Amino acid sequence: GQNIDQPTEMTATEGAIVQINCTYQTSGFNGLFWYQQHAGEAPTFLSYNVLDGLEEKGRFSSFLSRSKGYSYLLLKELQMKDSASYLCAVMDSNYQLIWGAGTKLIIKP
């Protein structure tokens, strides 16, 4: 079966750095997405990785290793507004998106 694993919850301190991991087992691979979702709101797109390596976008970076079925989202200089759930999603060989359950990130002052 297809599976996306990510931690349920993480806590970090304002101003610090946090890494949210995602491992996947899917039928084929056509890219991995990271989304941010604040409570009661729809997800917003953060990043897309299809090749191995690190993609940096301001305070957020996303890394992919296809051979390991592994990705992480790195958030630097954490701000209180970064408190949200972070969803990892993989597009399989049929171009279907498989979603992880999300990681709730709690930022403390």
Place this chain on the structure above:
Amino acid sequence: GAVVSQHPSRVICKSGTSVKIECRSLDFQATTMFWYRQFPKKSLMLMATSNEGSKATYEQGVEKDKFLINHASLTLSTLTVTSAHPEDSSFYICSARDGDRMSYGYTFGSGTRLTVV
């Protein structure tokens, strides 16, 4: 960037009535739209894939007669929850992708919070 407009954002309805949710792509044409359902603290669950001009493709376990999907134009898809029951109360979200630009991801509507009383 691509924008998807979804409304209503919140709706409360009585058991047995029907509710229509609209999803519009504002600045691009979406031949395919996706309808999701999300329970509190749970991940997104794909309900169906809506294709312009043809029948929607429903995921296993989703009742197509209960969740009617219409994709009559390249910019509008609707989800109608028919004969709603309290267990249909949930957060419904649509999404679409602007063409082949994977690097822009899928754009989501703002979601509809449905409460059936």
